[in-house]
Amino acid sequence: MDRMPLKGIHHVSAITGDAKRNYEFYTKTLGLRLVKKTINQDDPTVYHLFYADERGNPGTDLTFFEIPMAGRTYKGTNSISTTSLRVPNDESLVYWKKRFVEHEVEHGEITEEYGRATLAFQDFEGQRLLLVSDENNDGVPPGKPWDKSPVPVEYGIQGLGPIFLTVPKLDLSEAILLNVLGFSKNGTYTNRDHHDVSVYETGLGGTGGEVHLIHREDLQPERQGRGSVHHVAFRVENEEELKKWTSYLKELRIPNSGFVERYYFKSLYFREPNGILFELATDGPGFEGDEDFEHLGESLALPPYFEQDRKEIEARLKPLETKQ
Template sequence: MYKIPGHHHISMITKNASQNNHFYRKVLGLRRVKVTVNQDDPSMYHLFFGDKTGSPGTELSFFEIPLVGKTYRGTNAITKIGLLVPTVDSLLYWQSRFEDFGVKHGQITKYANHTALLFEDPEGLRMALLVSNGAKIAHWETWEKSGVPVEHQIQGMGTVEITVRRLDKLANTLTGLFGYKEVSRTEKSAIFQSIEGEMFGEIIVNSLDGPSEKPGRGSIHHLAIRVKNDEELAFWDEQVRARGFHSSGIVDRFYFKSLYFRESNGILFEIATDGPGFTADGDDIDTLGEKLLLPPFLEDRRVEIEKNLKPIEEY
């Protein structure tokens, strides 16, 4: 059986691409590695931020929906994103940086058994900086032009929090289908790791009754987990179907191939291949993310697509 090596990317909803671009590039110091569009609805931007090349496991992606409303928090949703930083000194650096930029944040604390600093982006997306203790993704590459010093840069995704009514249903999917290891449990929470002992594939599942979250700006659309190649993706497509879930079938997203399914609580998962990556469209590593790039099947609609997109402001 194949192993899931960790998270691939996570996708959110933003109301304002310019504000979003400013926060993730200028405040968090991530590299914008791709400006493209939602391939299912090219009227909206799809922005990707990550390390130097947008390596799997470092990617935060956002769909811009200008008319989207507020998020009404609830259960059956992905509710927090952990991001890895090297040391406790890094948390002190980020605490000071957040104060300088007016970012909503708490005090250094413990979260999912990790030393952490909780914060929110301008739209209320909930995140946590987690001390990695050397657990960064092996292929992470520093972004030399980041405004954040190398020794404090975000090194990819860590613990992802999912809140559901039926914890055991999601637990069974993670352990029984994908081979995650349950590493701890309390009455209302459990922690799972795709690779035991590693944070970059860690999921904490909280149990919560009540109404389901109504998504809006600052909400999380889906979590994508990694597979190496097309062969592994085809294997997981069969396994998802065999467990009785509806699979989207394999979709070519040009920068990677993937499939989508919802588990029993309604949480949307994507399974995505590591490659071919964000240079597949001919974008040079030195100029990644500097202009709007479209997959080949949308290129003949470029004039129409650009007309419907508001330019992203840099400030």
């Protein structure tokens, strides 16, 4: 194909009902850096918060839309059921388990899955998260934890790991990953809950380039709410490549958003056959076009096409103090 292969996971966007508590948990407890405090460009009345490594490198962003009236999540299939986060090595998980105890974070035991040490945990809204050790990773390179984080750099979260999708019709999701997005199948395993999982990878593979499909036919479709994941994005090199993907999906007659300007990156959205929202997003231009590195995330940042509405937007948002 004349399109470059997707480079790995770009970001994951989830839902929170409380931006203030969300900010406290992801920066103070998990030690991520808030690299951008902005708005949901499809609904400018609510925050969109980006947590990442030191500068929001592609593949490190875990983002949240604040929807204060969001109901509870009814967990199920047709969903992005777990987001994993990469840590440097197995020893890091020992540090994190102790930290979770100290901060009263709900968590499980350190276990091995697919040849990697892992530690499952949840945030205050039941967001399903998993720490994955990069001890033996030789795939997509990690990001760089912020040196001003409350978590020591040697144990810090360094990006997004494998993304877990729970689907009732494995063959349909697999066909999109293999035949449309160009992933390759890398293996299978049985997870801690005794369910079959298939692994697919793109780019350089490894923890930063994998999607794990969990096959479940015994569940109802998930109903999204606070603590659920809205979509997952995959990395595209640049705008030229994204436009090739836009044309390709059109040729295949796959319904999609077409090219979307997000200012910090360019995007394309579509749903795979089990109803999960996928995004393709460019690696750049990044988060330093409207804030310098030292002050990322400290002020409300708006793309230029929203600046004329700043006063109205700020009046609708509940103040959120994020100065470092």
